[in-house]
Amino acid sequence: DAGVIQSPRHEVTEMGQEVTLRCKPISGHDYLFWYRQTMMRGLELLIYFNNNVPIDDSGMPEDRFSAKMPNASFSTLKIQPSEPRDSAVYFCASSMGQGMGEQFFGPGTRLTVL
């Protein structure tokens, strides 16, 4: 069974450009999480969805970031315009049920903004 799929795996872009990161959760999972990981700030939860509905976006750093989940098998995280300080590894994770605990992480997208 495929795990969480993220694309692209690596993205290099220039400041001011729009960046879209994609995630396909594990089939049957009803929770989807977006995280950002940097050396300075560690692992940060940006937003999470339950049944395609955003539940908590308090970790989204600013209005330049937006996330959508149009259906149960696809989510996007968009940064527009991108800035060098957005350079990080972005992870998507999914899980099943509330309070169940185990989140399954994708391999991450390494974003570099020049």
Next chain:
Amino acid sequence: GNSVTQMEGPVTLSEEAFLTINCTYTATGYPSLFWYVQYPGEGLQLLLKATKADDKGSNKGFEATYRKETTSFHLEKGSVQVSDSAVYFCALLRSSASKIIFGSGTRLSIRP
């Protein structure tokens, strides 16, 4: 509020050494506790978990016991291998919640 505190790294050990990575937590109620591991270039993956006091989680030679009296969940392994080199995250989840609270991570390096 809910939080997890784990020992700062990096931790460097020789192969076959004994490992302890300390983790303490603050939470209301009775959370579930986890250790996640992140190997280089990969996402996090669940290593072990414990859902109630005095439970012991174990996997791949690693163990951790849920100690409510000391609010701790220390990770141990009797004999580490080079392949255990990774970043280890302690985490908690309240029973009614969906959002896992992660610690800051501890980088472990094992010398051959």
